[in-house]
Amino acid sequence: MKKTGKREFVSVLLGLFCLQAGHLVAQQPAVWQPVGNKIRSAWAENIDPKQPLPEYPRPNLVRSGWQNLNGSWEYAIAPGKLGTAPTGYDGQILVPYAVESSLSGVGKTVGKDSSLWYRRTIAVDKDIRKQRVLLHFGAVDWQCEVYVNGQKAGSHEGGYDPFSIDITSYLKKGADQEIAVGVWDPTNEGPQPNGKQVVNPHGIWYTPVTGIWQTVWLEGVPETxxxxxxxxxxxxxxxxxxxxxxxxxxxxxxxxxxxxxxxxxxxxxxxxxxxxxxxxxxxxxxxxxxxxxxxxxxxxxxxxxxxxxxxxxxxAMRKISMGKDAKGIQRMLLNNEFLFQYGPLDQGWWPDGLYTAPTDEALRFDVEKTKAMGFNMIRKHIKVEPARWYYYCDSIGVMVWQDMPSGDLGGNHWDMRPGITSGKQHDKDRSAASEAIYRKEWKAILDALHNYPSIVVWVPFNEAWGQFKTVEITEWTMKYDPSRLVNSASGGNFFPTGHIFDIHNYPDAVMPRPELFGNDRILVLGEFGGLGLPIEGHTWQEKDNWGYQSFKNVDELKNRYKGLVSDLARLIPLGLSAAVYTQTTDVEIETNGLMTYDRKVIKMPETELHQWHQQLYNTKTD
The missing domain is CATH 2.60.40.10 (Immunoglobulins)
Structure with a gap:
């Protein structure tokens, strides 16, 4: 099927599914309003609180029998960790937006000393009720317990991977079924992967995300x-x-x-x-x-x-590999040919939904604009997106470097001296429990994302943040998925493992020395740029915003950026295979995005960006 045909096929299916999804949520009262005084994206106005994010959530494994449970749920913030569900609830929350977000309608923090509870009474579609009934969660951060009609049906740990529970035996006679979900999340005060979330947001660290943040849904399946x-x-x-x-x-x-x-x-x-x-x-x-x-x-x-x-x-039929060029330097190859990979660092945050895009149109927007700007790659930075985001990368045509969300950052030691090959002083000592959490969640992410052809690189660690047992983790990843390249520690402590040697440098474009590393590793610039331009009326806060190098107007920004692109073009013949510019959008107080945090302003014209970037793909390596 041609690309347009494929989209038409999926659109027809998803349109049918959306009609089914509306069966239940259309009866919910419209009591929701965004909270807080921060900026919002334009899509916030398009949210239907009776049916938020109604699209089919799993485009790479499609069945017709499903029911969307997004919408208004009761919530409570209770003292202590998980245990007995509270007897009373505090109000309504709009699922699947995290409780701290504006779009949840709540805007409250939870913290490690409290737990978050959800409750909703549903009616299971008759056609689904005739089959085995699976309750699916796209993602819940971090530890959760699920109850159906007062009985514990299952539990899960991991804030970034989808999971499901067979609730057939917990359903009772009659139409009404009660679902309750308890969540405990210590954010950065625990050892689990948490990405950029911190209890006290500042600098490059952002607002916590607790609880359900992707679609909740039911699916009817046969016995086999x-x-x-x-x-x-x-x-x-x-x-x-x-x-x-x-x-x-x-x-x-x-x-x-x-x-x-x-x-x-x-x-x-x-x-x-x-x-x-x-x-x-x-x-x-x-x-x-x-x-x-x-x-x-x-x-x-x-x-x-x-x-x-x-x-x-x-x-898709797609191959990612490495191979030497005429000078003996390792290159990153797509379908056995060198293609310079260039893309933005994409953190996937939203001013109103935090981890969750307000609508599916918004989710797609970032990918479309990235492609329109002339990038051919995205580094998804220490976050995992909903399945539909990867489908858009697959169908629009953008390669993805997928990071593992960082965690357990305390006491890190960062030493970028090349040649450091031994001595655990350059690897963090994690507890056995912390290691087990990392390994379990990294494997779950690899499993969940394996089928997306757009993903070409796995990144287990970023900048020595929680970096531990680097060689072991990298080589396990390479063995577990030999169909992709592995960038062991982007900008982190260097060990001679994996396929890539990745350095970070702000703001200028530089590269590892080819004569030292290019014979064995692909050479990339995993982060650079960070050029900042705050746009009045579109910032998270009115003053004290931040960028790696800030400018007063668009002309200054354009001139500096064009210079960086020209520098990249000069480095490609020397051995540079890829570069990642920081970043797609502003995020909270960071104003170094190509777009503002609310996506209402693209700081440099996308047509000009697209034109400038073509020199990177046309540069000769011989």
Whole structure:
């Protein structure tokens, strides 16, 4: 299917699903109002409190039977950690916006000495009730317990990965079912990954995000159902490896997997449930930023020839690798050819929704504008986005470097001297509990994001923030997903591991010395720039805003930025393979974004940015 056809297919499906999602939430009273006096994005005015973020939340594993539970829930902030649910509630909160955000309608902090509770009575759709009922959470920060009709149905730790609970046995007779969710989140006062959140926001550290911050939804599935798929392209062999996890399979059940290019079936295989399936993709159309082509994928469970369950997904034929150029310098290759990768540091924060974009249109906007500005890559900085954000990168054509959200930062030691290869003085000593949390959540993130072809680089650590056992973590990541490159510690303590040597430098464009590192590692500038320009009426606070280098007007900013791009162009023939400019938008008191925090002002014309950036992709390396 051509790119436009793929979008049309998904749009039709999502339109159908949105009608189903409206079944329940349309009955909710319109009591919501944003709170606080901070700036807001234009999309805040478009939120329907009866049906916030109604879009289907999982575009790479699609079923028709679902029900959106976003909307008005009761909330309470109770003393102590998780335990017994409170008997009384404080008011209404708009899910899925974090309790600290303006869009939640609450705007209160919780902290490590309290817990946050949600409660809502729902009516499960009849068609869903006839099947097994899964309760899905896109993300809940950080530790949560889920109760259905007063019984504990499950729990989860991890603020950045989706999870689900089978609640079928907890449902009672009759229409009304009560769901309660308790959340405890110590923010930066605990060892868990928390990204840029801190209890006392300042500088480059931002407002806490506690509780539900992605879509909550129900799904009806048969007794035997496809729980997950894993698809990995092999461009050189023109094959796609597909694995499917099937719940409650019976002996003799089979998988039927087919790949589609529009209405044309290009491959199909049938195998036993549990087997790896290899699809031959002849004359494969390769994915790239200039041609973000997506194939459709159908996965079915067959029992005696009859379809028991079926899901729709998509994939791309895309290869990311490293290889030496004519000078013997390692280069970052896309589909076996060098393509300079250039993109902004994208933190994914919003002045009104914090971690959560106000609407799906807003979520897509950042990706579209990044592409329109002439970038071909985004570094998603110590945050994980909802599934739909990655789908937009896949379909619009923007490569992604995905960071692991940092945590456990206290007592860090940062030493960028090259050649430091031993001695744990340059790796943080974490407790056994802290290490276990990191490993569990990093694996969960890798699993959740594996199927998005736009992701080309994993970044386990940023700037020595909690950096520990670097070689072990990096090599585990490389082994766990050999289909992508691993940037072990972006701007952090250097160890000879991974595929990339990444330095940070503000504001100027520089690079690692090719004669020292270029023979073994891809050379990149993982952060630079940070040129600041506060725009009156569009800042988080009226004064004391901050940038790495600040300017008084757009002309000064443009001249400095054009100089940085020219400097990059001179470094590419010397061995530089990629660069990351700080940053997509202003965030809280940082004013070094290409756009203001509310996205209402693009500081430099996107057409000019696009034109300036072309020299980076046209520069010869010979």
């Amino acid at each position: 159902y496809i729980a997950a798929t894993k698809q990995t392209p092999d461009v050189d062999q023109r094959k796609l490896l597909v694995q499917a996890a099937v719940e409650s399979a019976k002996e003799g059940d089979q998988l039927r997997i087919s790949a589609w290019k529009g209405q044309e079936k290009v491959a199909e295989e049938t195998a036993a449930v549990g087997a790896d399936v290899s699809l031959s993709i002849g004359n494969a159309e390769l994915w790239s930023p200039s041609n973000p082509f997506l194939y459709d994928l159908k996965v079915s469970v067959l029992r005696k020839g009859k379809v028991v369950d079926e899901v729709s997904s998509y994939f």
